[in-house]
Amino acid sequence: MLLKNVLVRLITTAITLFGVAVVVFVLVRVAPGNPIAMMLPPGATSEDIANLSALYGFDKSIFEQFVIWLGGVLRGDFGTSITLRQPVAELVLGRLPATLELSTMALFIALGLGGTVAVIGARKRDTATEVGLDLTSGAVLSIPDFLWGLIFVLLFGVLWPILSISGRIDPRIEFDFTTNFYIFEGLIRGRFDVVMSTLSHMLMPAMSLALPLAAMIAQLLKQNLKEVLNQDYTTLARVRGFSETSVILREALRNAALPTLALVGVQFTFLIGGTVIVERLFAFEGLGNMAIDAVINRDLPLIQGIVLLFAALFTVINLLVDLSYTLLNPRLRHG
Amino acid sequence: MTTQPHEKTLEIRQLNATLPNGMRLLRDVSLTLEPGEVRALVGESGAGKSMIGRAVLGILPSAVVHSSGDILLEGQSLNALRPKTRRSTVAKMSALIPQDPLTALNPVRKIGPQITDPLVRIHRWSRDRALKRALELLERVHIRNPERVINSYPHELSGGMRQRILIAAAFAPSPRLIVADEPTTALDVTVQKQILQLIRELQRETGTAVLFVTHDMGVVAKISQKVTVLFAGRVLEDAPTEAIFNDATHPYTRGLIAATPTPNATAEPFRPVPQDLIAQLQRDTQAEDMRFYQGGRK
Incomplete structure (x- = not known):
């Protein structure tokens, strides 16, 4: 039974990724603008263009190009970036840890913040405090992540400059990373200056990504908690002498978390989508930032690699949620 | 709590409960419960019988405005206590057997901790003692293989089993008072009888006083020594069970008894409580409300 589930899962994942690959591949080729024009200086002859096109295989039909590319992908070769002239797989996997650390941190902030607000709201239900929390989370939710980024830059980068507004780590820190998971590696190797510097750089982009999700979690989880708190087993717990806070944390939270989890699964993929613009805002060297450069430069192999990795990431997240x-x-x- | 055995386990004095829209759920309800006594609270839906039990346990719906009256547990006035002390006092002296066993157990927690948690965290027993007590009581309520059941989740057990588990949980801390809120209503007819039997046995063994909420006069006859008949939140009659069945003073009580189907009276047609009697009682209630509010506004 379990084996069958895993098998079904793997097959659907493969189909999904294949579909994503086809769509991206065709889309970047039919969209206006082409990489060859970006590479050649103004005044290049049509002969030059044709030669360079042939060099990259852009003279072949889209179907032929796709078959060649797919053949490479199946052997682990995702092509070479046109602008950076390095293997796509290497580039993309080098940037993945940064984005993973950032979005994971954002997720934990969102869960912690949203969960706390939800529990407080449920504890103070039908009071002015609940109304206040509802209004606040509604307001927080209506501001998109990149706007939060700008607000944070203004607050903690300019007016009260206590956090770093650009990059991923202080460039003066000398540390030879073997992986690109800065926080993880810093912790393991006991270099807390590395961890602190990375956190100082990550806090604002992570908060920007986390706040809208935190507000969403706060609202939904509180609503679910309130429903569960009308159930007979919570009433029984009160009769048995447990305080309201204890009833919420011990009896209600796990039951209420189930519907919230479904939302978090979906919204977390949106959060990762949000890293594209937020990373750009904070010059954070992650996948999203790289994606924008790739699109601007019409770096077709790199775009395909990044999109495929994002798609794979989303299916993994869905699996974890399940x-x-x-x-x-x-x-x-x-x- | 090792107080002197008090004369009355429970005493309710002039209890009133009102909704914000002015609807009165309980009207000057007074009743007492002696140690080891079973008192049935009967009446139709909305008569306030469950409300009395909830008031005692401190779980009235949040909308209810507690207007007046007092509840005494073994002579201790609950009004005199602060909310926190009140909660722990009530929890240490009383327990609830709920109506629906399917919704009264937490679906994501194992049975064991759901019985032992209150013993450890509220009654301050050791884990071992609580676990031993849980196993002992599960065995007492005829659960086969208690060691397996405490590691089960509620959805793995039948409704009847779950109700027996809830009965075990209620009796586990040896409370002075148990409120049984229609504990057989949600069950199969065949299971109902066993559950009733079980509550009666355990009640006799432990000498716990029970406030038994029901609408079934047949159940009343089997389990209780005293009966309180309620209508629209008002006590119509309060008498020993025998007296109620042999010689009820109030016509409504006689109507209720007559309306109870008996197995050997299959030939007789079903006789509900007469409509004109209910209408009369409703008019009385309204008139009383008028007086109550006119008096209250002055």
């Missing part, structure tokens, strides 16, 4: 469902809900553990 797994955590079974972890939280014992009714799903059988069969």
